[in-house]
Amino acid sequence: MTEKSVEVKLKTGLQARQAALFVQVANRFSSDVYLQKDDKKVNAKSIMGIMSLAISKGTSVTLCADGSDEENAISSLAEIIESEE
Template sequence: MRERQVIVQLAQGLHARPASLFVKVAASFSSEIGLNKEEKKVNAKSIIGVMSLAVSKGQSVVLTADGADAEQALDALERVLVSVE
């Protein structure tokens, strides 16, 4: 399993539109992907799970991925979290 800590740079955090994009990107990979904020971990391919974290700009999250395309998944998801809307 690979993991990567990321500081969210999205102006509005992971609100509806960016969360939807994040889940869409996560779902494009075969790896199992998680998103952790503090002590809570959710499936990154679940819009309900991602939205339940209420991630704001400047907060630290940990991405986890386990599978053949784990590194590529982490790279792509990090780009989503640090892109400027």
């Protein structure tokens, strides 16, 4: 299992369009991928799960992945969260 803590730098946080992109990328990997904010952990491949976290800019979240491509999954998803677009 690989974990990485990242700060959300997206202008609008991880809402709507960015959440959809995040889920699309997460679904490209065979690993189980999770996103955790505070005590709540959700499946990163679920748009409803991501939206339920209500992640805004400046929030710290933890990415967790477990599987054969976990390193690639974490780095790709962290790149999305840490971009400032």
